[in-house]
Amino acid sequence: MPKYNPPPNWPSRPPGWTPPDGWKAPANWPPPPDGWKFWLPDEKQDPWFGRKKLLIGLGGGLVGVMLIGIIASAGGDLAPVTGASASPTTSSAATEPTPATTEVELVEWCTDVIADAKPGVDAVLKFSKDPEDKGVNASELRESAQKLTVDKQTAPPFLRPAVWDQIDTLNEIAEVLETGQNKAINYEHFKTSGALLADECTKIYDRNGATEEPTEEPAEEPTQAPQPKPLTYSGSGDEVVKFKKALKEPMLITTTWTGRSDNNTIYAYDADGDEGELLVNTIGSYRGTNIVNLYDGDNVKALKIEGSGSWVITLKPLADAKAWDGSGTYKGKSDDVINVEDVFDGLDSMRFKSTNADGNVTVYGLGDNGEDLIVNEIGNFSGKYLMPKGTVLLRISSDGRLGDEEGLVRESQFPGRR
Secondary structure, X not given: XXXXXXXXXXXXXXXXXXXXXXXXXXXXXXXXXXXXXXXXXXXXXXXHHHHOOOOOXXXXXXXXXXXXXXXXXXXXXXXXXXXXXXXXXXXXXXXXXOOOOOHHHHHHHHHHHHHHHHHHHHHHHHHHHOOOOOOOOHHHHHHHHHHHHHHHHOOOHHHHHHHXXXXXXXXXXXXXXXXXXXOOOOHHHHHHXXXXXXXXXXXXXXXXXXXXXXXXXXXXXXXXXXXXXXXXXXXXXXXXXXXXXXXXXXXXXXXXXXXXXXXXXXXXXXXXXXXXXXXXXXXXXXXXXXXEOOEOOOOEEEEEEEOOOEEEEEEEEHHHOEEOOOOOEEEEOOOEEEEOOOOOOXXXXXXXXXXXXXXXXXXXXXXXXXXXXEEEEEOXXXXXXXXXXXXXXXXXXXXXXXXXXXEEEEEOOOOOXX
């Protein structure tokens, strides 16, 4: 749930107080600062990529023999459909899962099984090269095997043996780790079944609009998976952009707005028509980047656009976020998302300076432990802020004017670090 963020110039309220529906501030209270954000995301919520251990930038990628087909999931999947209602997905009322048969079900099954297999496939590749690798643990292998057991129940019948082969190998290695006993592992069998799954899923993706070419041979080393192509929508004035399928993971959303100086907003909506996060709230010309579908449960199905003038919206994977290696000063304008994976160590700090801003400025740090509010200031300021350990992304939100400029400087607490 969003967190209430009272202006600093208002009288204090009891801890945890939230204004009830219809509440208005007394007339004798001072006006809030221009552009003040009354609601902030709950920093206790756990972002999707935090739980999924998503490494978005510099070498973290989908790996292994059965992950080839994932590249196809972007092609044509999110084409805008205007003037039509969302088609609800019906689920079987039977007590036993039924195999995927329709094209939509097959695409969803391939996407699920690839995501569920990833941790286990990574671990198998590591173990095959170094059985003493401390980064491989039995619980991770068992968890992947358990998830694949569920996926096996909904697998097309001719693919079930291949899924079972993957499950058997995961459990065999887990047993070796748990008991310490030597056991011959048939890695070629594991690769063969994984290649079959990858090949079939690639065909399924191709039938449903994929444009990428499948890899000819299974990868022997961890490699970064090809990323989906950007998806762009354009228009003017009020509009609703609907997706053929709800977003299943967070994505970057970059918006450019030109035209008259009216208030322009973009809200995310789920398949039930429930309003989600406010992604853009600006007056006049604007260009900025935010994250859409950051939290589990959003499952964004549409964007509601309100305002005047012309707009262009582009969706990209998180891996396309601009990267900063921590050297020098990083400068930017308006809302932005920055990849800072592996930049900050324990007790490192960041100096943040805001100029040409007259509204609320916030900086969130996103990582495996969730989302932390680092900066929450008004207008022009300069300060030094401790960075949460494991921060992967910085999500910066200013008052959205093109003239805004922020400067970030990494500062280490320990001599000798860069």
